[in-house]
Amino acid sequence: MRSRTTHRALVVAATVGFTLVATVTPALAREQDAGSDPGEPLSPLGTLLIFGVLPVGLFLVIALLVSAGSIARGTRYRPDRVWDATPVEFGIPARPAPAAELTRAAGTDADASPAPPAGPAGPPDDDQSGGGGISARW
Amino acid sequence: MTSPVAVGSVPAGEAFSPAQQEQINRAIEIAEREGELHLAVYVGATDGDTRVAARALLRQIPDRSRAVLIYVDPARRALEIVTGSEASRVLDDRACSLAALAMTSSFVAGDLAGGIADGLRLLGEYAHRPRVLHRDEP
Numbered sequence: 612m613r614s615r616t617t618h619r620a621l622v623v624a625a626t627v628g629f630t631l632v633a634t635v636t637p638a639l640a641r642e643q644d645a646g647s648d649p650g651e652p653l654s655p656l657g658t659l660l661i662f663g664v665l666p667v668g669l670f671l672v673i674a675l676l677v678s679a680g681s682i683a684r685g686t687r688y689r690p691d692r693v694w695d696a697t698p699v700e701f702g703i704p705a706r707p708a709p710a711a712e713l714t715r716a717a718g719t720d721a722d723a724s725p726a727p728p729a730g731p732a733g734p735p736d737d738d739q740s741g742g743g744g745i746s747a748r749w
Numbered sequence: 750m751t752s753p754v755a756v757g758s759v760p761a762g763e764a765f766s767p768a769q770q771e772q773i774n775r776a777i778e779i780a781e782r783e784g785e786l787h788l789a790v791y792v793g794a795t796d797g798d799t800r801v802a803a804r805a806l807l808r809q810i811p812d813r814s815r816a817v818l819i820y821v822d823p824a825r826r827a828l829e830i831v832t833g834s835e836a837s838r839v840l841d842d843r844a845c846s847l848a849a850l851a852m853t854s855s856f857v858a859g860d861l862a863g864g865i866a867d868g869l870r871l872l873g874e875y876a877h878r879p880r881v882l883h884r885d886e887p
Contacts, residue, residue, distance in 0.1 A: 681859075688764075688823055688856075688859055688860075688861040689859050690826065690856065690857055690859060693824070694794060694823040694824040695794075695824075696764035696793075696823075697764065697793070698764075698791065698792065698793025698794070699764045699765060699770075699790075699791070699792045699793060700789070700790065700791050700792075700793075701770075701773055701774060701777055701789060701790040701791075702777055702787065702788060702789035702790060702810075703789045703790075703791060703806065703809065703810060703818075704809065704810070704811065741834040741837075742807070742814075742831060742832045742833045742834050742836065742837045743831075743832045743836075743837030743840070743841065743842050743845065744800075744803070744804075744829060744830055744831035744832055744837075744842070744845060745829070745830050745842050745845045745846050745849055746799070746800055746827070746828070746829050747827075747828040747829075747830075747846075747849035747850070747852075747853050748826055748827055748828065748853070749826050749828065749853035749854075749856045749857050
């Protein structure tokens with residue numbers, strides 16, 4: 612495995628080196644060939660425009676196009692930002708204090724549930740109610 | 750199977766745009782359409798252990814034995830999928846893990862609502878499968 616990796620690295624290095632050496636000669640030319648017409652040199656402003664402003668502008672346009680979808684959708688969650696939005700519930704009946712009651716209800720309501728060990732798929736880490744479930748992080 | 754709880758009965762805060770809430774509500778509706786499960790979603794911060802909080806919240810759902818709760822804590826990047834005793838027979842932990850994997854990969858990309866909708870869809874599809882196999886093809 613290692614020898615194959617080394618072989619690949621050697622082939623790539625040799626190819627790149629050979630190509631460089633083979634194609635570098637025109638760049639080293641110090642005098643114009645007969646009949647060559649290099650034309651007018653670029654002004655500093657033109658150089659800046661072609662090699663600076665245009666690429667940056669193109670970059671900005673593409674970035675805008677890429678993020679336009681999420682901007683229009685209005686996604687407000689970012690994994691690296693603080694989450695301080697109010698809790699949202701779907702399919703859960705309204706009750707007085709959503710978050711504060713949770714830990715207290717965990718102790719009292721567990722005894723009240725009938726909870727026969729019905730489910731064959733009950734995981735060992737589950738509490739008394741005989742259900743299932745998993746935990747994940749991102 | 751109609752759920753006794755109105756879906757989205759608690760008004761959502763600034764966490765989701767109306768379109769995203771509609772997306773999640775529709776995913777719940779589709780996932781509950783044929784199965785005998787009741788799907789619920791909670792998105793919000795937790796004070797203590799997310800597992801305990803998710804279990805406690807599951808007990809607040811009226812038909813909790815057939816309920817599946819997707820509990821998302823974006824502040825701690827924690828996801829819990831807890832199932833009631835009846836629901837855990839239809840949705841084993843392997844199915845929940847697959848849904849969790851799909852959801853967390855969307856969450857990492859910042860798509861909270863899309864990930865929740867994907868997870869609901871996967872759970873609903875998995876819940877429908879054994880019913881069809883055993884009843885429609887004896």
